[in-house]
Amino acid sequence: MHQPTEYEADPFIQLLCDAGLQHERSILQQLRRDHTVFQATSFDDTSALMQQGAPVIYQARLQNNEKGLIGFPDFLIRHENGLYQAADAKLTQRENKKALQIQLGVYRRLLNNQLPAIVFLGDGRTASLGNEVDMLVNAFIDDMKRLQIQSDQPHVRYSHSRCRICPYFIHCRAQFEAKQDISLLHGMHGRTAELLAQAGIHSIAQLASQDAENLPDVSHLSSLKRKQRVVQQARSVLNDEIIQLNEVILPEGTWVHFDIEDNPLVTTRNRHVYLWGLLAPPYTDKEFDYIWTDDEAQDYVGWLSFLEKMKRYRARYASLVFAHYSNHEKVTIQKYAERYAMLDDDTVQWLLGLRNEPSPLFDLQKAVLDNLVLPIAGYGLKEICKHPKLVNFQWQIEASGSQWSVVQFSRFLESSDIQIKQRLKTELLAYNRDDVTATRKLELWLRSFSNPKQAV
Numbered sequence: 001m002h003q004p005t006e007y008e009a010d011p012f013i014q015l016l017c018d019a020g021l022q023h024e025r026s027i028l029q030q031l032r033r034d035h036t037v038f039q040a041t042s043f044d045d046t047s048a049l050m051q052q053g054a055p056v057i058y059q060a061r062l063q064n065n066e067k068g069l070i071g072f073p074d075f076l077i078r079h080e081n082g083l084y085q086a087a088d089a090k091l092t093q094r095e096n097k098k099a100l101q102i103q104l105g106v107y108r109r110l111l112n113n114q115l116p117a118i119v120f121l122g123d124g125r126t127a128s129l130g131n132e133v134d135m136l137v138n139a140f141i142d143d144m145k146r147l148q149i150q151s152d153q154p155h156v157r158y159s160h161s162r163c164r165i166c167p168y169f170i171h172c173r174a175q176f177e178a179k180q181d182i183s184l185l186h187g188m189h190g191r192t193a194e195l196l197a198q199a200g201i202h203s204i205a206q207l208a209s210q211d212a213e214n215l216p217d218v219s220h221l222s223s224l225k226r227k228q229r230v231v232q233q234a235r236s237v238l239n240d241e242i243i244q245l246n247e248v249i250l251p252e253g254t255w256v257h258f259d260i261e262d263n264p265l266v267t268t269r270n271r272h273v274y275l276w277g278l279l280a281p282p283y284t285d286k287e288f289d290y291i292w293t294d295d296e297a298q299d300y301v302g303w304l305s306f307l308e309k310m311k312r313y314r315a316r317y318a319s320l321v322f323a324h325y326s327n328h329e330k331v332t333i334q335k336y337a338e339r340y341a342m343l344d345d346d347t348v349q350w351l352l353g354l355r356n357e358p359s360p361l362f363d364l365q366k367a368v369l370d371n372l373v374l375p376i377a378g379y380g381l382k383e384i385c386k387h388p389k390l391v392n393f394q395w396q397i398e399a400s401g402s403q404w405s406v407v408q409f410s411r412f413l414e415s416s417d418i419q420i421k422q423r424l425k426t427e428l429l430a431y432n433r434d435d436v437t438a439t440r441k442l443e444l445w446l447r448s449f450s451n452p453k454q455a456v
């Protein structure tokens with residue numbers, strides 16, 4: 001009803017679309033091995049094929065004018081009782097996603113039978129969705145009907161993860177910024193913002209002027225600590241200032257900066273880490289150290305090489321701190337240890353702190369979040385490091401980022417041209433080297449909020 005004026009999918013979204021289509025094609029091939037598959041060309045054609053009892057209908061089109069519903073299931077599969085089941089190929093590995101459940105639930109409603117819908121998931125599993133999704137579908141249809149007759153634009157709230165990839169973002173952002181909507185604040189859930197607005201607190205300035213003790217108890221905002229944090233976040237953004245909550249205390253030892261790059265577009269639940277990057281003293285480009293593997297087939301070799309490298313660092317330095325940003329590196333080491341049944345390995349136990357000594361892994365993001373409130377919309381490494389008034393470190397490849405790296409690695413996998421592969425690998429290494437250099441710069445910056453006697 002209200003299309004975005006212009007929208008060009010960025011390379012990452014395009015990559016996801018292509019991967020989704022590829023997954024759909026591979027499911028189509030699988031179905032073709034066991035069934036005769038007919039491709040539908042229209043609503044009428046779908047209906048005719050169903051009446052003829054086609055075993056599988058690809059790219060089906062369903063509609064129910066009375067209910068005001070249309071749907072485009074990837075497949076309709078004829079059950080032995082003669083009725084049809086809707087089926088979709090989805091790249092996700094989780095069948096409990098609300099949007100997915102609603103979509104498949106609407107197909108069931110269009111087919112008007114009790115058979116569950118089928119989801120062919122990205123990790124090779126097949127899931128069924130039955131009556132349990134009906135309530136979600138009812139609520140969704142009611143919401144859509146309300147919106148259809150509503151002449152004003154509905155209230156929406158900013159979501160840091162969703163809005164930035166949404167085709168309506170240009171439109172919505174202008175409105176959020178004009179209103180200085182509180183949902184722009186880091187850590188502010190949409191529902192919380194809605195409830196605070198109902199209590200008369202709409203803008204960042206209004207929230208900044210509140211006493212945390214007087215804020216109402218609303219969803220995601222029941223503890224005093226959380227309330228204090230959102231008020232401080234509002235003040236930090238409003239006044240463009242850093243608020244220091246505590247002295248930053250960093251662990252002692254030799255710091256080695258650590259960052260991994262992994263490929264989420266794998267066909268199993270096991271992400272392949274293709275690059276384990278490290279930066280040891282004196283932290284120049286020359287010290288950049290890494291393990292690279294070309295593809296998933298070398299996953300185990302890469303993991304063993306990483307452990308071997310960590311062992312060498314352990315032997316070289318008496319006391320080590322592996323600084324990384326966010327919990328991702330630690331969680332990944334844990335997952336790899338489980339993947340290869342190596343939780344008893346001496347180096348794994350040391351890295352994860354499973355013995356009677358603390359883990360040498362240190363999460364810099366936690367150090368930031370525990371001690372500082374910053375005038376930014378999100379606490380990602382790039383947001384903090386690139387900010388000219390904060391760390392002010394710039395990546396050599398300006399477009400680089402986690403999504404960019406997924407696209408580059410996918411191109412690396414696809415290409416058979418040695419020179420192109422080498423160029424892509426060089427770029428990915430430069431990106432990872434900048435990441436570990438950024439965490440080093442962040443460490444130095446954080447030390448300015450700690451005891452000045454701490455070593456640099």
Ligand code: SF4
Nearest residue numbers: 156163166168169172
């Ligand atoms: S609020 Fe965000 S997700 Fe919703 S339409 Fe606007 S930009 Fe898109």
